[in-house]
Amino acid sequence: xxxxxxxxxxxxxxxxxxxxxxxxxxxxxxxxxxxxxxxxxxxxxxxxxxxxxxxxxxxxxxxxxxxxxxxxxxxxxxxxxxxxxxxxxxxxxxxxxxxxxxxxxxxxxxxxxxxxxxxxxxxxxxxxxxxxxxxxxxxxxxxxxxxxxxxxxxxxxxxxxxxxxxxxxxxxxxxxxxxxxxxxxxxxxxxxxxxxxxxxxxxxxxxxxxxxxxxxxxxxxxxxxxxxxxxxxxxxxx
Ligand code: URA
Numbered sequence: 522x523x524x525x526x527x528x529x530x531x532x533x534x535x536x537x538x539x540x541x542x543x544x545x546x547x548x549x550x551x552x553x554x555x556x557x558x559x560x561x562x563x564x565x566x567x568x569x570x571x572x573x574x575x576x577x578x579x580x581x582x583x584x585x586x587x588x589x590x591x592x593x594x595x596x597x598x599x600x601x602x603x604x605x606x607x608x609x610x611x612x613x614x615x616x617x618x619x620x621x622x623x624x625x626x627x628x629x630x631x632x633x634x635x636x637x638x639x640x641x642x643x644x645x646x647x648x649x650x651x652x653x654x655x656x657x658x659x660x661x662x663x664x665x666x667x668x669x670x671x672x673x674x675x676x677x678x679x680x681x682x683x684x685x686x687x688x689x690x691x692x693x694x695x696x697x698x699x700x701x702x703x704x705x706x707x708x709x710x711x712x713x714x715x716x717x718x719x720x721x722x723x724x725x726x727x728x729x730x731x732x733x734x735x736x737x738x739x740x741x742x743x744x745x746x747x748x749x750x751x752x753x754x755x756x757x758x759x
Pocket of ligand 1: 624625626627629706707708709710711723
């Protein structure tokens with residue numbers, strides 16, 4: 522990795538803004554290879570040099586990976602009128618250029634990954650990749666075992682798309698979990714319409730085998746763990 526400005530390196534961790542990084546340096550809180558850094562524009566190579574902040578070694582990460590529990594009323598596509606999910610993140614993440622990996626409709630809630638890793642996102646969303654997405658669905662009308670069989674086999678949507686086989690678990694008269702491996706536009710809503718029903722509540726409960734963290738309230742987020750990131754990367758390559 523090429524060297525970069527110290528304030529950019531510190532801000533890249535998502536912990537502080539570039540301005541705050543400059544303040545830390547001025548305070549003498551940052552060392553590079555054991556010497557107190559005198560200036561925020563010092564060039565540092567995080568792979569070969571050791572940077573500490575307040576005595577703690579900096580864990581430099583090239584990219585940021587976040588899991589958000591998306592609330593209703595926020596859009597995940599920049600070309601839609603807002604409010605935009607990214608606006609729920611602190612400025613430091615917004616400045617790094619974190620964006621949603623895939624889309625959820627404005628009124629869909631639940632697991633949304635956000636990252637600044639364009640390569641990984643692109644690979645996970647590639648149509649041929651078939652990454653699992655699991656949704657909790659509530660319907661307007663009762664959902665039958667016949668409907669389950671139709672959706673599981675693959676169904677023609679009104680858009681002309683034929684869906685791949687998927688798994689459906691009936692949880693109640695009007696509640697089910699659907700696991701799909703593709704991600705067509707409005708797929709779950711259109712699948713329910715294809716069996717003459719209507720979605721009244723839609724929550725993504727897992728993506729690429731990573732479940733939504735139950736400790737996150739709507740609108741909250743956390744960084745993915747090392748294990749979760751490794752699992753995503755494995756799926757992106759597989
Ligand atoms: N399917 C939908 O219809 N909407 C979503 O937001 C996600 C999947």
